[in-house]
Amino acid sequence: MTFIHAIQAEWLKTKRSASNWLSLIGGFFIPTIMIIGAFYNGRTINDAPGNGWNIVYSNAWQNMAVFLLPMGMILAGSLITQIENKNNTWKQVHATPQRFTTVFFSKFTVILLMTVKFFVFFNIGVLLYAFLPTVFLEGGFPHDSFPFWDVLKLNVKIFVACMPILAFQYLLSLNFKNFLVPIGIGFLGLIGTMIAFTFVKHIYLSPFSFNLYALGIKKAWFNPSFYAMISFVVITAISYFLYMRKKDKG
Amino acid sequence: MMNCIETKGLNYHFSKNDQVLNDINLKVPEGSIFGFLGPNGAGKTTTLKLLLGLLKNQNGQILFFEKPFQENRIEVLKNVGSLIESPSIYPQLTARENLKIWQKIYQCPNEKIDEILEIVDLAKTGKKRAGKFSLGMKQRLSIGVALLHDPKILVLDEPTNGLDPSGILEIRKLLTRINQEKNTTIVISSHLLSEIEKLVTHVGIINKGNILFQGTLAELQDIQNQQASVIFRTDNLKEAFVIFKEKGIDSKIENDKIILPSLAKDKIAELNKELIMRGFSVFEISQQRNDLESIFMDLTK
Numbered sequence: 001m002t003f004i005h006a007i008q009a010e011w012l013k014t015k016r017s018a019s020n021w022l023s024l025i026g027g028f029f030i031p032t033i034m035i036i037g038a039f040y041n042g043r044t045i046n047d048a049p050g051n052g053w054n055i056v057y058s059n060a061w062q063n064m065a066v067f068l069l070p071m072g073m074i075l076a077g078s079l080i081t082q083i084e085n086k087n088n089t090w091k092q093v094h095a096t097p098q099r100f101t102t103v104f105f106s107k108f109t110v111i112l113l114m115t116v117k118f119f120v121f122f123n124i125g126v127l128l129y130a131f132l133p134t135v136f137l138e139g140g141f142p143h144d145s146f147p148f149w150d151v152l153k154l155n156v157k158i159f160v161a162c163m164p165i166l167a168f169q170y171l172l173s174l175n176f177k178n179f180l181v182p183i184g185i186g187f188l189g190l191i192g193t194m195i196a197f198t199f200v201k202h203i204y205l206s207p208f209s210f211n212l213y214a215l216g217i218k219k220a221w222f223n224p225s226f227y228a229m230i231s232f233v234v235i236t237a238i239s240y241f242l243y244m245r246k247k248d249k250g
Numbered sequence: 251m252m253n254c255i256e257t258k259g260l261n262y263h264f265s266k267n268d269q270v271l272n273d274i275n276l277k278v279p280e281g282s283i284f285g286f287l288g289p290n291g292a293g294k295t296t297t298l299k300l301l302l303g304l305l306k307n308q309n310g311q312i313l314f315f316e317k318p319f320q321e322n323r324i325e326v327l328k329n330v331g332s333l334i335e336s337p338s339i340y341p342q343l344t345a346r347e348n349l350k351i352w353q354k355i356y357q358c359p360n361e362k363i364d365e366i367l368e369i370v371d372l373a374k375t376g377k378k379r380a381g382k383f384s385l386g387m388k389q390r391l392s393i394g395v396a397l398l399h400d401p402k403i404l405v406l407d408e409p410t411n412g413l414d415p416s417g418i419l420e421i422r423k424l425l426t427r428i429n430q431e432k433n434t435t436i437v438i439s440s441h442l443l444s445e446i447e448k449l450v451t452h453v454g455i456i457n458k459g460n461i462l463f464q465g466t467l468a469e470l471q472d473i474q475n476q477q478a479s480v481i482f483r484t485d486n487l488k489e490a491f492v493i494f495k496e497k498g499i500d501s502k503i504e505n506d507k508i509i510l511p512s513l514a515k516d517k518i519a520e521l522n523k524e525l526i527m528r529g530f531s532v533f534e535i536s537q538q539r540n541d542l543e544s545i546f547m548d549l550t551k
Contacts, residue, residue, distance in 0.1 A: 095330070
């Protein structure tokens with residue numbers, strides 16, 4: 001129960017915060033551009049060859065997952081911890097009757113939940129992209145049946161690919177009070193990984209590589225989702241170790 | 251009276267050559283308002299952070315109600331409310347929302363939020379976000395956070411820092427009320443004795459990581475009395491000085507007066523009689539008492 005209450009408390013802290021706005025604006029950003037494009041070109045999901053839903057989702061994720069999504073994860077992983085750094089509230093959090101383990105994992109859980117929220121908004125946005133042009137331009141609905149399981153599988157695959165980024169950013173933001181440091185390192189890591197992705201053999205050691213594998217930009221000789229999970233667990237374990245060993249928790 | 255906080259041989263250093271605390275043995279009696287005084291950089295915040303487990307204890311023991319802090323951290327912190335340095339608030343949230351966060355963590359009843367908002371006089375702030383509060387309001391909200399779970403001990407690090415006189419008075423009234431109504435032990439640090447001497451029952455003075463004085467306010471006032479002096483103004487200072495010396499009184503001439511150490515009333519009368527009998531004109535006999543602030547300054551020199 002203590003852990004659940006801790007998560008509730010952490011969730012309340014995100015109300016009206018930058019990370020909250022980020023999930024909303026970030027989630028709807030690409031779908032909004034796609035909706036504007038659809039109305040501008042007068043095209044709908046029904047104009048696509050084959051099952052329109054697959055093409056819509058594939059396009060939406062291609063636009064999102066290469067750069068914008070990891071950027072969003074870099075910001076989300078850093079902004080939630082920044083709430084405590086910026087307001088100088090770590091001392092208050094650590095003087096409460098909670099185990100440090102509870103503090104660490106409740107905050108991390110909220111970062112993951114915020115990412116889920118981001119995914120939910122993105123999916124709502126894609127659904128609006130599919131529905132709004134057909135309703136207003138054609139006066140009907142999409143013809144093709146909605147491939148629920150495929151969409152869910154794709155979402156889960158990309159979410160898992162993002163988890164190492166979240167763990168890495170959480171590690172950085174717990175150890176650097178200056179907000180620019182985790183953001184800067186994350187940004188350089190992402191750009192560096194994108195550049196090196198095609199020609200560096202062991203690029204899978206970078207936490208920023210898994211979303212590129214998930215999109216199939218390079219064929220992997222391993223299961224990217226499995227490796228992403230291992231990367232996530234290893235980075236989280238290092239992060240936890242460093243957090244627990246911190247001498248000054250004020 | 252039982253000590254609700256006790257430290258034994260507390261030492262702390264940030265680096266090898268930077269010893270911040272030396273053998274701190276604090277004793278905070280239950281139900282007291284303990285003023286923890288010292289100039290900036292004396293080691294007050296480091297001590298309070300160690301008490302709350304915000305810094306890893308390097309050497310020495312910390313006891314709360316005779317139980318070691320380290321082994322009983324969760325249980326101890328259930329009974330401690332704190333405000334360290336600046337107010338700990340989330341500016342994008344209202345006062346109520348801020349308290350709601352801590353209510354979830356402390357798992358206290360929802361009604362406590364309304365009660366605390368009344369106590370700290372923030373019940374009418376409604377939807378106003380805490381970031382738009384005045385410093386005094388932020389400070390009161392932080393005290394509200396510290397009070398939310400009805401702690402037996404309140405640890406407040408310079409809670410009146412940056413407040414104007416009316417803000418200081420408000421906080422003082424609030425703390426006195428809490429101490430009297432709920433018998434909450436309050437440890438309050440400050441670098442100004444004058445700011446808290448009207449509030450505290452006990453005082454601890456720290457400087458350069460060493461405790462220089464620890465005891466009741468009355469004991470500190472005793473030192474004040476001991477350091478008082480008697481002033482004589484006569485028409486012939488030099489001869490009067492010789493007479494006092496003959497009587498075994500260690501006096502000194504300063505400008506147009508002779509300063510003697512604190513004396514009993516009858517002794518002062520006797521000296522006066524002696525001077526008049528010898529034909530001196532005595533213009534003034536007065537007692538000069540050092541205020542507590544100058545004693546504090548002397549101790550921390």
